Amino acid sequence: MTMNNEIQNIINNQINAELQSFYAYLGMAAYFDEQSLEGFAHWAKKQSEEEHEHAMKFYRHLQERGGSVELKALEPVDTSFNSVVAAFKAALKQEQHITKLIHEMYDKAISRKDYPLQQLLNWFIEEQVEEEDMVQTIIDQLERVGDSGEGILMLDRELKSR
């Protein structure tokens, strides 16, 4: 079975976008590690692993359907931020961008009557709701503690057990 070219291209673009997210969370982890915020660093590394898994889901989908995987270059990412909350705000922006891409893929999967891709994307649509909600919750908590070092250390300890 050969795959529709347009569908193959958008899946390859999404593999790149998920790996770019992997890279962005790794950049956040590097910043937190430098600040000795081990809980935040742990959280960001877990997130980056999840993004790698997302890329692999699309990779497998292509392989299973006789498509060809294309691995495009990644952009450099920030490893330094003005504050902890600034790092999380950048993460939220990244997630919102991914959500938009997933929704655009879904539109395409519907218009091309690509049922297997729709099925795969249903999982991602739900996952993006959870991702955005989780990052927004951490931003809300960080904004509540403000510049309090004690508050930030408390949240850092909380995220260590994730």
Ligand code: MG
């Ligand atoms: Mg993802």
